[in-house]
Amino acid sequence: AQSVTQLDSQVPVFEEAPVELRCNYSSSVSVYLFWYVQYPNQGLQLLLKYLSGSTLVESINGFEAEFNKSQTSFHLRKPSVHISDTAEYFCAGGYNKLIFGAGTRLAVHP
Amino acid sequence: DTGVSQDPRHKITKRGQNVTFRCDPISEHNRLYWYRQTLGQGPEFLTYFQNEAQLEKSRLLSDRFSAERPKGSFSTLEIQRTEQGDSAMYLCASSLAASGELAETQYFGPGTRLLVL
Secondary structure: OOOEEEOOOEEEEEOOOOEEEOEEEOOOOOOOEEEEEEOOOOOEEEEEEEOOOOOEEEOOOOOEEEEEOOOOEEEEEEOOOOHHHOEEEEEEEOOOOOEEOOOEEEEEEO | OOOOEEEOOEEEEOOOOOEEEEEEOOOOOOEEEEEEEOOOOOOEEEEEEEOOEEEEEOOOOOOOEEEEOOOOOOEEEEEOOOOHHHOEEEEEEEEOOOOOOOOOOOEEOOOEEEEEO
C-alpha cells in the first residue's frame, strides 16, 4: 500500500536551534516528493519539492530536504529556526493524487 | 490575489441535510483536486478533474458524494444525507499539467470546514 509516514507528530524546539522533521515513504509511492507548510488558519503552501536531479532541494526561507532512495526518506531540515516557523508541516508524495503524511507540528519557543 | 478560493469557509449542518461546496481554481489551471482532512491527519485524496473530465475517484468517495466541474473552471462537491463522520476540512487544489513535465505543483485553497451535528 502507498504510504507516507511522518515519524514525529510534534517537535518542540528553541529559537535559533536546528531542526529535522522526518518523513519516510513506501517504495510504491512515486518518487515525486513534496513538503507543504500550513500556518495557523491558513491553507497549505508548498515549501519545496523533489522531482528529479539533485537529491538536495532548498526553499527560499532556509529549509532544505534530501531525497534518500536507499532509506526511502525525505527529511526536512533547517539549521536555525525562527518563531515564525511555528506551523504544521506535511510531507507528501505522488504524481497526480498526493499521498500525505499525518503532519508534524513544529513549535518554536523563545 | 488570484489563488484558489473556496466557498463557504465554514458550514454547520444537521445530519441528513445536503451540502454543496464550491472551488474556484487558479485561472487557466487545467487540473482540480478535492481532498478531505480530518483532525490530526493529513489530507486524503478524494477525486480530481482534468478540465471537465473526472479522471479518478477515491474509494473514500461514497455514493453520497458527487463532484462536478461542468465547464472546466470552478468545481462543486456535494454531500447528500450528511453524517457526523463527514465532519472535516474539505480542501481544493489546482495545478497546471503540461505534457512532458514531471509532477506538477498543486496549489491549495483555504478549505471549507464542515461540521455535521
